[in-house]
Amino acid sequence: MSPHTTDVWANTLTTSLTTSADTATLNAARRLLTGTHPQLNVNQGFATAKFALPGGRTARARLLVEELTAAQWERLEAALAARIPTTTISGELADPRHTGGIPLLPSAQDLSHHCTCTEAASGPCAHTLAVGLLLAERLRTAPAPLFTLRGRPYQHIKKRLRGTEPTAVAASPAGVPSRAAAPSLVRPATDHALAIPAQQAAPLPNPADLDLTTARPLLTSPLSAPPAPLPDLDAQQALVADAAHRARELLAGIEQSTGSDTGSDLARFTALEHGAPYRQAAMDHLGLDVVAMGHLTLAHTHGGPAGAAAYLHRYTVDHDVLARAQADIQPLRPAPNTAVECEDNHLTDPAAGIQLRYGPDGRWHPYLAPYGPWQPVPGPDADPVQAYRAARTAARAHRRTR
Known part of the structure; x- marks a missing residue:
């Protein structure tokens, strides 16, 4: 994805932020970001950051964003799958006409502000506006935070798009069901019967004669790139290496340190040699900077998946x-x-x-x-x-x- 394909997201969010902000407060927010780099944390429904106050106190600012409902997400994802089967994310998605009529970018009415400073009694304060401006800059190069804010992890969106074949039905000859329309042959896990009905099961082929003694030449030419939307060869090799690593741990009796959420597992994966090259991709997906990603790795090292979850998320x-x-x-x-x-x-x-x-x-x-x-x-x-x-x-x- 081009680093500038989501510039319009940043501009739209900035416009929504400044609609209800007076000039003095907005200028104060920009001064807060001059020469400093506050840590921005993005979660489902809100983004937050901390700012120093006089007297050694700290302002904890939170910009809350209205999450989309499950029904809205279904409609939006269907529109994405029909329009961009290659999972390309671009600035045109700021137009609801391209997202099933569901606005992906929040409007001013979708935003609310909360801050521990005394100035946030009504309306946005400089700190919450600064959080919004930080978020807008993040959206210029990383699409993940917007999807997370609106209630769906970016990885979920990517998996949904990869698994969808929007043109399969239209391309099928009349009377011939497409792969997408074919009935599933898999039964629920509680059914211990054979998963394939007898009338649909193909006869087993005759055993093949395999020569296991003759030496075979090694593959000398590079493999061709897999077709989209499959991961590239390097990514597939990293996944194979990770599966092998986890299998070795399992055989050695080492407790598996996989997390129940994407952030925890990314912390585990990127701390390993085969996952290190994907550290930047993990940062973009989670909306973290270099320092925050290092802290996430430490959190997983010290506390496992729960430690990473405690770093990434707030709980009631x-x-x-x-x-x-x-x-x-x-x-x-x-x-x-x-x-x-x-x-x-x-x-x-x-x-x-x-x-x-x-x-x-x-x-x-x-x-x-x-x-x-x-x-x-x-x-x-x-x-x-x-x-x-x-x-x-x-x-x-x-x-x-x-």
């Missing part, structure tokens, strides 16, 4: 869970009279520079922020006290190495 956690954890770590805090911040599954001790994130595995994953963004450190534990101690140990080790 029962207030009692956060309250108990806050009470448990209170005796360990170096500044016990300062406030502890609780937001979603994050428990932050700003005075100590420590954050604990409650992961989907029921463990607290420790974080430090030695250079600004929070980065994962070793020692996730179901006991918040042990996770907090691990973070303090990592902080001491960091001070000794500076």
Whole structure:
């Protein structure tokens, strides 16, 4: 995909952002981005970033985007499959006429703003506008964040388009069903009968005489490129290498470290030698910069798939869970009279520079922020006290190495 095919996405989003913003606030948002590179996190339904405030405080800005419904996605994906069977994503998709009448780009009415600064009582503030401007710039070169924001991971869209043959029915002769229209021969997993009906099963061929003793010449010429939309040869070789790696781990009795979501598995895959060349593609898909991708890899190294999920996503956690954890770590805090911040599954001790994130595995994953963004450190534990101690140990080790 050309790096400039989605420029119109960035321009459209910028227009939607600035529709309800006054000039002073918009200029303040642009000043926030001058000479700095805040970390932008993109999730389903919202994008977020943090900005420094006077007095050492931090503004946590979140730009919320209305997600499309399942029915809207079905209609949009059908339109994409009919129009671009080669999965090419371009700026023309900003026009609803090309997406089944479903606007892929959010309008000003689809956006809402939330920020912890005092200026965000009504309407957009400079911080949430800055998040939107960061997002617009990301969309100039990477289509993935837009699909994620609207409720469908980009990888899902690509798989849907690859598996669709929009012209198969039209191209079939009259009375001859196409492959897309052929009835499935696979029964549900609960049916232990033969999957192919007897009346449709072809007779088995006669056994072939195989010569297993004569030497055969090795393939000396390169293989031809596979037809679209199959992955290229390098990607297929990486997938084979990954399958072999996972098989070796399984045979050796090593617990499989595959995640239940795409982000967790990309963290595992790109940390391996055969997956390293696809690190940039993973960054584009997840909407992460170089630093954030490095932190995701660390999160997976320290905490496995759940550690990567805790880095990428926020979860709603029962207030009692956060309250108990806050009470448990209170005796360990170096500044016990300062406030502890609780937001979603994050428990932050700003005075100590420590954050604990409650992961989907029921463990607290420790974080430090030695250079600004929070980065994962070793020692996730179901006991918040042990996770907090691990973070303090990592902080001491960091001070000794500076």
